[in-house]
Amino acid sequence: MNEAGVATGQVVAVPGRFTNLPTLVRTYGIVLTLVILVTVVAIGNPAFLSPRNLLNMLSQWAPAGIMAVGMTFVILTGGFDLSLASGYSLCAVVAAYAGQTLSPPLAFSAAIAVGLAFGLANGLLVAVARINPFITTVGSGFIITGIALVMTENAAFLVDDPAFATLGAGTWQGIPYSGMALVAFMIVFGLILARSIYGEVIYAVGGNYEASRLSGIRVRMVVASAYVILGGCVGLAGSITASQLSSAQANLDPGIIFDVLTIVVVGGTSLSGGTGAMWRTAVGLGIIATISNGFVLLDISPYYQSIIKGTIIVAALALDTGLSRLVRAK
Amino acid sequence: MVAQPPLGETAAMQRRSESTVAIRVRKVSKAYPGVQALSDVDFDLRTGEVHGLVGANGAGKSTLIRMLSGAAAPDTGSIEVQGTTMRFEDPRALRRNGVAAIYQELTVVPEMTALSNAFLGSTPRRGPFTDRVRMRERFAELSAWMGMEVPPDATARTLSVANLQMLEIMRAIAAERDVIIMDEPTASLGPLERARLYELIARLKSRLVSIIFISHDLDEVLRLCDRISVMRDGRLTETRDTGQWSKDTLVRGMLGDVRMLPRRSGPSRAFEELLRVDDLQLPGRVADMSFTLGAGEVLGIAGLVGAGRTEVLRCVAGLEETGTGRMAIDGVPCAWPRNVREAIGRGIMLAPEDRKRQGLVLQRSALSNLLLADLAATAHGPIVSTRKQRAVATTLAQGLGFDPRKLDAMALNLSGGNQQKLVLGKWLNRGPRVLLLDEPTRGIDLGAKQEIFRSIRELSERGMGVILVSSDLEEVVEYSDRVLVMARGRQLGILDRDEASVASILNMIFIIEARPGAPGGQA
Known part of the structure; x- marks a missing residue:
């Protein structure tokens, strides 16, 4: 715990005080929410915990989850990216367009390259030109959507090549490739955040930009790089979706930005930057995915779904901050 | 203009005149x-x-x-x-x-x-x-x-x-x-x-x-x-x-009478020149500063708030983009540092005045803060080694009188004295040749202050040069080998140790400050 604690940038226990309840609650309160949700849904419909359902969820949530991995980096630096949904659609379109003529690996690489390029552009605007990330990415989002519309003339690109569907729909021993990609991204980028110099610097820059700059850290490069990582994640997520659908269009899923932000923030990563962790994003993903899947399994009327989803999200955050405050007051 | 009494005058004045205190x-x-x-x-x-x-x-x-x-x-x-x-x-x-x-x-x-x-x-x-x-x-x-x-x-x-x-x-x-x-x-x-x-x-x-x-x-x-x-x-x-x-x-x-005496007496020692700064200018703030710093010397800068002391340090540390001047290290002229990284590259490092805003990443652990300026030293390639980190941080902490058991505490929760030790330790980890200290003891207690100066003295005895800015004149006099006195962005003079006392510094400053429109003209 003490090493992991240092790495998460969250409240840290003094060695030997691992059993300290307040610290434990403050750090892991959000896990409790996930456990409660899973229990409720599993009791309501035991099929929830079946391997088939879980693997299905993994594949279904792979695009949003992978983008949440990148978004965690951006938010940790104190930034924000609202162009994500546009970039996601454009990357899917690029993958589908290229997939009509090129081999699938080349098509996906093209999509990822486009994602990285837009990530770099966002990053440079935010870090070097010092334009507010909110404005920058709203603007770049419009541009990206525009490019996708021009490319597609608002029609869907269809891909006939069955190999194109492998990334999104293929499995190995029953495990979906897209789910494997999600888990691999979580682990690899989680380790980078927790254990590498680069991760340390991400936390430092997000926590105190000026102190980091005075410490000789290349602050602008660090901030820009977070957007590039997110761009790459968006490229892969777009590729997976295009592959799952064997098609893509300019307005794929504008609402996915909210899923991604909710995943990161519900996990407990702070929007003001500097505190949070990848495991938190994983827990956030678990919560959001369980809620959505629970609706289907418990056969809840779609009319009520939004209300319930919203309530659970707010309650989860309230529980987390409420518990922390309660514990801190002692 | 007519001194037209503002409205509500009578009521307020009535209230005030009802009491003599x-x-x-x-x-x-x-x-x-x-x-x-x-x-x-x-x-x-x-x-x-x-x-x-x-x-x-x-x-x-x-x-x-x-x-x-x-x-x-x-x-x-x-x-x-x-x-x-x-x-x-x-x-x-x-x-x-x-x-x-x-x-x-x-x-x-x-x-x-x-x-x-x-x-x-x-x-x-x-x-x-x-x-x-x-x-x-x-x-x-x-x-x-x-x-x-x-x-x-x-x-x-x-x-x-x-x-x-x-x-x-x-x-x-x-x-x-x-x-x-x-x-x-x-x-x-x-x-x-x-x-x-x-x-x-x-x-x-x-x-x-x-x-x-x-x-x-x-x-x-x-x-x-x-x-x-x-x-x-x-x-x-x-x-x-x-x-x-x-x-x-x-x-x-x-x-008080006792405190007028400088605590260390005797003429300043001779030092080998480490840093030379000539014609330091920061438009509107600082003009015509020239000074040298010897290896192992502590050069104090004394002056009132707003005299330009902090600006001098920031210029030397490469933080002021419009700052200019000439610099020589070990007698070899080198380009004026244009950013922090260039200054750090020359071994010049600044412990800034505002610990919370400029010195520390408050929501990170003490350990993270101590190692922030030199992350590569405790890593294998790009991967941080937690074992090395702890070893290095513990050594640093012990040298500064920082309780190693507090290494995992968030910087936010530490006392001002401990926070200052972290800011200092961050640079000591990097091995500065010239350490610039801006108000290192502001708001910290006497014990921590002693420990901080003990560490500084140990390092200067090993050849590090220190420039010390403090509003506490006694501190400047006590810990400096020479004192540079400045007012309104100008250098008034450099006092040797046997000349420097709180009284001599104050006299020097007040002669200038009392004269309206004195040198520098207060930009």
Whole structure:
């Protein structure tokens, strides 16, 4: 715990005080929410915990989850990216367009390259030109959507090549490739955040930009790089979706930005930057995915779904901050 | 301009004239962890007087005015304002208390207009709406009375410090405060702006507003105040009418007889030149600074707040883009550092004045902060080694007298002294050749201060050069081999150790500061 604690940038226990309840609650309160949700849904419909359902969820949530991995980096630096949904659609379109003529690996690489390029552009605007990330990415989002519309003339690109569907729909021993990609991204980028110099610097820059700059850290490069990582994640997520659908269009899923932000923030990563962790994003993903899947399994009327989803999200955050405050007051 | 009395004059003046004493402080004591900030202070502020409050840093002036303005509660003793005892457990009553404090860090909202700022907290209303018309009238009225020329629609961000200060004073007048506390109001003002403030103070006095005036400029205090109180080590040692004070007696009262002596005597040692800076300029702030720093030497920079001390350090550390000058290291000329990384590359590192804003990543652990400036040293390639980190951080912590068991605590939760050790340790980890220390002991207790200077001395004995900026002149005198004295962005001279004393430094500064429009011309 003490090493992991240092790495998460969250409240840290003094060695030997691992059993300290307040610290434990403050750090892991959000896990409790996930456990409660899973229990409720599993009791309501035991099929929830079946391997088939879980693997299905993994594949279904792979695009949003992978983008949440990148978004965690951006938010940790104190930034924000609202162009994500546009970039996601454009990357899917690029993958589908290229997939009509090129081999699938080349098509996906093209999509990822486009994602990285837009990530770099966002990053440079935010870090070097010092334009507010909110404005920058709203603007770049419009541009990206525009490019996708021009490319597609608002029609869907269809891909006939069955190999194109492998990334999104293929499995190995029953495990979906897209789910494997999600888990691999979580682990690899989680380790980078927790254990590498680069991760340390991400936390430092997000926590105190000026102190980091005075410490000789290349602050602008660090901030820009977070957007590039997110761009790459968006490229892969777009590729997976295009592959799952064997098609893509300019307005794929504008609402996915909210899923991604909710995943990161519900996990407990702070929007003001500097505190949070990848495991938190994983827990956030678990919560959001369980809620959505629970609706289907418990056969809840779609009319009520939004209300319930919203309530659970707010309650989860309230529980987390409420518990922390309660514990801190002692 | 006609001194048209602002509206509400009669009621407010009536209230004020009902009592001869505006503030009465009795037997007030206050302790902070590790420091007895105030002990048994008695203090009277008479109605309509200008009362000077002088004392060295840490004498307790700020604690006292924080209490008078309701920002801190005394441990024991009582405070009466206009005959009413302050009840610190009731924040709403405190808000109605008639004391306004104008601090050096001004409390205007930068994005709001001058008009809105002037009435912040006491906005004229008509029903649920703000009464803009009334606000404008009142603003014009008060501006004329104060002799202030600030356009009401100007954004506060665009105004000079002097004008912002005027706005704050206007806010106090608009809210009909009976007492105004001014904490070093002239520190960042030029001669003309000072004259304007003096005139305004005289006018406030004529309306029976009582004023507590804090300044390090003793000539100014002697000229402006009716009575002067001296504070030292948390006690209010003496209050006298101004006629019975002189600059000498004030200085002696502030510092005590014993403390006038430099603690280390003997001529400065000879050092091998490590750093040479020539013709350092920062447009509008600092001009014509030239000095050398020897290997193993501690060069103190003394001056008042606003003299340009911090700017000198920031220029040398590559933080001021418009700073220019010539630099030589070990006698070899090198380009002026244009950014932090270049300065660090030459071994020049700055421990900045504002620990929380510029020094530390507060929500990270002590360990992370200690290693921040040299992450590569505790990593295998790009991967951090937690084992190495802990070993290095523990060694650093022990060298600084920082309890290694606190390495995992968030920097936010540490004491000021421990935080300062982290800022220092961060650079010591990197092995600086020249360490620039800006106010390293501000707000930290005596024990931590000793430990910090012990570490600094150990390192300078091994050849590190140190430039020390501190508002605590005794500290500068005690720990420096030579002292560079500056005022208003200029270098007045460099004193050797046997010449440097608090008195000699103050004399040097006050000769210049007392002369309006002196060298440098206060940009």
